Amino acid sequence: MVYLSIALSAFALSFLSMPLTRRLARTFGGFDLPDTNLKTHRAPTPRLGGIAIFLSVIIVLIAARFLTHYPTGTIRNFRYILLGASIIFTLGLLDDTMPGGVPYKWKFLIQFLTAAVLVSASIRIHFLSPSYIAVFFTFLWIVGISNAINLIDILDGLAATQVAVAAAAFLAIGFPSEDIYVNILAAALLGATLGFLPHNFSAKGKIFMGDAGSLSLGYFLAILTLGCSYSSRNPYAVFAPILIVGVPVFETFFLMYIRLKQGLSPFRGSHDHIAHRLQTLGLTDRKILAAMGAATLALSLAAFYITRIDNEHFALVVYCALLLCLLVIARGLTKVDVNKIGANCKPKP
Numbered sequence: 001m002v003y004l005s006i007a008l009s010a011f012a013l014s015f016l017s018m019p020l021t022r023r024l025a026r027t028f029g030g031f032d033l034p035d036t037n038l039k040t041h042r043a044p045t046p047r048l049g050g051i052a053i054f055l056s057v058i059i060v061l062i063a064a065r066f067l068t069h070y071p072t073g074t075i076r077n078f079r080y081i082l083l084g085a086s087i088i089f090t091l092g093l094l095d096d097t098m099p100g101g102v103p104y105k106w107k108f109l110i111q112f113l114t115a116a117v118l119v120s121a122s123i124r125i126h127f128l129s130p131s132y133i134a135v136f137f138t139f140l141w142i143v144g145i146s147n148a149i150n151l152i153d154i155l156d157g158l159a160a161t162q163v164a165v166a167a168a169a170f171l172a173i174g175f176p177s178e179d180i181y182v183n184i185l186a187a188a189l190l191g192a193t194l195g196f197l198p199h200n201f202s203a204k205g206k207i208f209m210g211d212a213g214s215l216s217l218g219y220f221l222a223i224l225t226l227g228c229s230y231s232s233r234n235p236y237a238v239f240a241p242i243l244i245v246g247v248p249v250f251e252t253f254f255l256m257y258i259r260l261k262q263g264l265s266p267f268r269g270s271h272d273h274i275a276h277r278l279q280t281l282g283l284t285d286r287k288i289l290a291a292m293g294a295a296t297l298a299l300s301l302a303a304f305y306i307t308r309i310d311n312e313h314f315a316l317v318v319y320c321a322l323l324l325c326l327l328v329i330a331r332g333l334t335k336v337d338v339n340k341i342g343a344n345c346k347p348k349p
Contacts, residue, residue, distance in 0.1 A: 003171065003183055006060055007191035013056035014195025021048045022207055030097050032208055045206055047096055049196055050213025054089045056192040057185075057220065058082065064184050077181050080121035081223060084114040088146065088219045092212035101211075104267055108143065114219060115142040123226050127238045142222040148248035149218030150211060151255065155275045155285055156200050159209065161293045162248055163217045164193040169244045169300035170224040173307055182227035189220050221245060234312035236319065240303035243322070247296045250274075254330060277336040 025031055025046030032047040065078055091110045095101045115138065118124065124138035153159035171186035199207050209217075225241035242249065251274050256266040264270070278288045302322060306315045 003175070003187040006064060006184055006187040007194075009063070010056045010060045010188040010191030011195040012191075013059060014052050014192040015198065016195075017052040017056065018049060018196065018199040018207055019205065021052045022046045022205065024048055024051065025207075028097060030210070032210070045208055047208040047210035048093075048212065049199065049207040049209040050089070050092060050096070050211070050216060053192045053196050053209060053213045054085070054216045056195065057188045057216075058085065060188040060191070061184065064188075077121055077123060080117055080123065081181065081185070084117035085216060085219060087117070088114045089212055089216045092210065092215040095215075096210040096212050111143045111146055111215075112139060114146075115139045118142060118223065118226070123223060125226065127231065138226070141225070142219070144252065145222040145225065145245060145248070146215050146218035148245065148252045149221060150214040152248045152251050152273075152275075153209065153214040154273050155288060156206075157197055157289050158275060158292065159214050159217065160193040160197050160200065161289060162296055163221055164190055164197075165293060165296045165300060166221055166244050167193070167224065169303060170228060170241075173230070173240070173304055174224075174228045182224060185220060185227075186224055189217070189224070193217065218248075230307050233308060233310050234306070234315050236312050236315040237307045239319065240307050243299040243303040243306075244296070246299045246326075247292055250326060250330075254333065258334065272338050274333060277333050277338070280336050280338075 025048045028048075030046060030048040031044040061078060061082065087110060091102065091107060095107070119135055119138055125134045125141065128134040128137060149159050149163060152162060167186045167189040171183055171190065174182045174186065196207075196209060196213070199205055200209070225245065228241070230237040230240045254274065255272060258272055259266045259268065259270070275288050275292070278291070279285075283291070299322070302318060306318060309315060
């Protein structure tokens, strides 16, 4: 009941505060303009929804801190989590409001700073050794997941549903024995993203989460992946979080491979995302959202199952089967004619 109350509180805060963030966007000019052929919306749209999402999560975490009894270690973790979250949220907000946004080199520098905050609190990968190897991959993981959620945020509801399903999965895996901050953060993240979705889908009151939302959500999701203990049943279960965030991670590596193969910068924007390719195949936005959400749900169920079985060899078989499916899907997506993508993604008159 505690985690349900947390999720409902975060949902209510997020849902009810979205109209206020739209007013803030009108006041401070936080709009996403349809000024390039990469944009598919017709009219300037507020993109400060991330403010409401972020504050909803933070307020619920702070309230839970004072209304619930925590072990000393958990309180310390919360302090570092809030510090890092504030830094990456500020980065995203500046990117949403500054003309031209924040240069990508500064983005990466600040993201590595937030990763350092978590590592200093010992929120990191623990199954690798020596420790400097674990710290190195922790930095890559936190920055990578933060950017993966930002990268996948190209379609109404896509990033939010990915995070919501993943948060529910981590709550299911972590409940009830994991560090309490994992369960509370997962419940808050689930509620806040669900509270955003009705406004993101709204025809009249549409709002985007912006980089302040997507970077913050990616950061919180990275924390969840590092907070659970997966290998109590079998050693291969330590890779379960990769499955839960598998869709955004796959999207990131797929785009990097495609763009580098074409001699393009992996940081450029273009109509070569998975969602764009599915649009070219004739899927509607809602069907794409359902398909990618179902994929994350299926991978999350597989991750949950792997953390609950004792047979490590069977866990390895599951990983191999999923990898084979992934390669087949990737091969099929590369065959989509990208020359049609830009035309299909232009705003409708």
